[in-house]
Amino acid sequence: MILITGGSGFIGKNLIYKLINLKNIRNLIATYKNSNLEFFKNKKLKYVQLDLRSEIQTKKILEKYKPKVIIHLASSYINPPDLTLDDHIKINVGSIINIIDYLNKNHFNRFIFINTSAFYSSSKIVKENDKLNLNNNYAFSKYIASKTLFDLINKKKKDKIIELRLFSVFGPWEGEGKLTISAIESAAKNNHFHIFSSKQTRDLIYIENVVDAIIASLKPNIEGGIYNICSGKPTNLLTHVKNIYKMFNIHNPKIKIKIKKTKKLNKLDLIIGNYDKAYKKLNWKPKISINDGIKKTKEWYLNNER
Amino acid sequence: MTLLVTGSSSYIGRNLIDLLEKKKIHYIGIDINKPYNKNCKKIDITKLDQLKRIRTKIDCIIHLAAVSNERDARNDPFLTYKVNIIGLLNLINLAKVKNIKKFIFASTEWVYENQIKKKHLLDLEKCPNSYSNSKLISEIALKSQNKIKYVILRFGIIYGNRSKNNMSAFDQIIKHLKYSNIIEIGSKKTARSFIHIHDIVRGILAFVKCNNNYIIDLQGPEKISLGYLIKNAEKILKKKVIVKEKNPNKHSIRVIKFTKNKFFTPKIFVKDGINKVLNEY
Numbered sequence: 128m129i130l131i132t133g134g135s136g137f138i139g140k141n142l143i144y145k146l147i148n149l150k151n152i153r154n155l156i157a158t159y160k161n162s163n164l165e166f167f168k169n170k171k172l173k174y175v176q177l178d179l180r181s182e183i184q185t186k187k188i189l190e191k192y193k194p195k196v197i198i199h200l201a202s203s204y205i206n207p208p209d210l211t212l213d214d215h216i217k218i219n220v221g222s223i224i225n226i227i228d229y230l231n232k233n234h235f236n237r238f239i240f241i242n243t244s245a246f247y248s249s250s251k252i253v254k255e256n257d258k259l260n261l262n263n264n265y266a267f268s269k270y271i272a273s274k275t276l277f278d279l280i281n282k283k284k285k286d287k288i289i290e291l292r293l294f295s296v297f298g299p300w301e302g303e304g305k306l307t308i309s310a311i312e313s314a315a316k317n318n319h320f321h322i323f324s325s326k327q328t329r330d331l332i333y334i335e336n337v338v339d340a341i342i343a344s345l346k347p348n349i350e351g352g353i354y355n356i357c358s359g360k361p362t363n364l365l366t367h368v369k370n371i372y373k374m375f376n377i378h379n380p381k382i383k384i385k386i387k388k389t390k391k392l393n394k395l396d397l398i399i400g401n402y403d404k405a406y407k408k409l410n411w412k413p414k415i416s417i418n419d420g421i422k423k424t425k426e427w428y429l430n431n432e433r
Numbered sequence: 434m435t436l437l438v439t440g441s442s443s444y445i446g447r448n449l450i451d452l453l454e455k456k457k458i459h460y461i462g463i464d465i466n467k468p469y470n471k472n473c474k475k476i477d478i479t480k481l482d483q484l485k486r487i488r489t490k491i492d493c494i495i496h497l498a499a500v501s502n503e504r505d506a507r508n509d510p511f512l513t514y515k516v517n518i519i520g521l522l523n524l525i526n527l528a529k530v531k532n533i534k535k536f537i538f539a540s541t542e543w544v545y546e547n548q549i550k551k552k553h554l555l556d557l558e559k560c561p562n563s564y565s566n567s568k569l570i571s572e573i574a575l576k577s578q579n580k581i582k583y584v585i586l587r588f589g590i591i592y593g594n595r596s597k598n599n600m601s602a603f604d605q606i607i608k609h610l611k612y613s614n615i616i617e618i619g620s621k622k623t624a625r626s627f628i629h630i631h632d633i634v635r636g637i638l639a640f641v642k643c644n645n646n647y648i649i650d651l652q653g654p655e656k657i658s659l660g661y662l663i664k665n666a667e668k669i670l671k672k673k674v675i676v677k678e679k680n681p682n683k684h685s686i687r688v689i690k691f692t693k694n695k696f697f698t699p700k701i702f703v704k705d706g707i708n709k710v711l712n713e714y
Contacts, residue, residue, distance in 0.1 A: 178558055183556075
């Protein structure tokens with residue numbers, strides 16, 4: 128039995144889509160908090176409503192299904208920026224703390240915590256144990272969640288815990304208003320596109336690579352710990368948008384840049400990851416390039432357009 | 434037996450250490466502020482490497498260090514979570530490394546819903562402020578540890594020789610009445626089960642010896658309404674007081690009974706309490 132929290136989110140949908148098509152996966156429980164639409168209909172899959180902030184609700188669900196594997200995707204979000212620090216802590220730390228008790232007291236094979244790279248501070252190629260920058264509420268709460276997990280788990284079970292720190296993921300079912308999807312939408316309609324700055328650079332990674340990393344983490348005998356999941360390459364966001372337009376055969380897109388030249392780039396805009404550890408221990412590396420990822424997302428968009 | 438007292442320069446910390454000195458119990462105090470005495474060290478609990486500098490064998494952690502009231506927490510939620518959650522995690526870490534099997538944690542009645550007839554624990558999702566939030570999360574964190582015996586003490590409203598900024602209504606009223614015959618309060622019916630600081634520190638110490646997990650409401654021995662408090666003060670001060678009520682019908686009654694247990698019973702009732710406040714003033 129695999130339990131996936133945050134099953135109605137961007138990564139949740141992509142992961143479930145892949146897992147229900149795998150032969151060796153028999154039973155999936157996906158939890159959601161608000162949106163109760165049962166996105167995929169499949170015999171293997173059951174949706175359950177669960178607010179992970181509630182100690183009682185969480186205990187009840189975990190005791191009922193006794194999952195041997197938990198993939199914890201549920202999280203707060205940065206945009207829109209309407210959440211307070213209290214909200215971030217409740218969602219991100221509260222959910223971990225409510226699951227920990229189950230993990231410490233029951234037998235399980237794997238707990239995979241999907242975390243962010245938002246709290247890294249270095250502008251170079253960052254490794255898992257690099258310096259942190261906890262200046263924003265979201266990143267701070269995600270860092271405490273990680274610390275909570277590794278500090279509170281029983282020593283003997285530490286090897287069953289895997290934390291994946293994702294960089295800038297894009298692809299099908301990405302939230303509305305996210306860069307890649309918005310650019311594809313604008314390009315399809317040959318509309319104007321607005322971008323914040325010409326200098327912003329991210330470590331973009333296509334979602335299928337992330338799903339692969341999660342599946343790689345499910346294998347037994349893999350060392351527990353923290354793994355960066357990234358491309359390891361800087362992608363300039365303006366170039367990224369231009370590439371998207373090119374795929375629609377638009378070579379001179381109308382892109383408006385809010386700030387053309389920024390004197391100092393925000394450190395967060397330059398964080399590029401290093402996935403050596405994931406390659407060594409999980410035998411994982413990104414197989415689908417960013418360009419192929421854009422192509423796949425475009426296909427998905429065109430086939431799913433309402 | 435050696436105790437590790439965190440927050441040893443705080444109000445409760447200092448009072449506890451006075452008691453430990455009196456009872457000749459061995460302890461180490463740590464605090465981010467100026468050390469209270471020579472058995473205390475300046476250590477920041479949010480920094481694990483500083484905590485690991487403690488070499489002495491510890492038998493029990495008494496964890497008082499925290500951003501410890503709602504107002505301070507509201508002013509700096511970031512610091513609140515840093516001290517209250519990361520601090521606790523580091524101490525749990527220390528307990529694991531040093532094989533410390535006993536952990537006494539200072540929690541608060543703020544983990545209950547506000548307007549209570551029957552006490553009801555807050556749900557995290559409904560938790561109204563950073564202070565309660567941090568304490569609720571801390572309690573659950575501690576409960577998840579099966580190798581540590583924990584005692585969670587949920588403190589009520591503490592009085593007795595507090596600093597000006599954190600004075601309880603009990604202290605404020607008694608100190609005022611010492612020199613005045615007129616007092617203005619909200620409502621006479623407003624009530625709490627105020628607990629004297631000496632009962633608090635006796636209570637903490639009583640649980641060092643127990644061997645099971647406990648969650649205890651550490652409250653005073655009786656319901657004290659402001660009217661009842663003033664009546665008793667009149668008798669002790671031998672004078673008549675004129676009470677002006679601003680909102681006689683807008684009272685808040687929040688009385689949580691202390692959890693009966695075999696280790697400790699609060700014994701400072703209102704008269705003793707008033708005398709103590711007057712003597713210390």
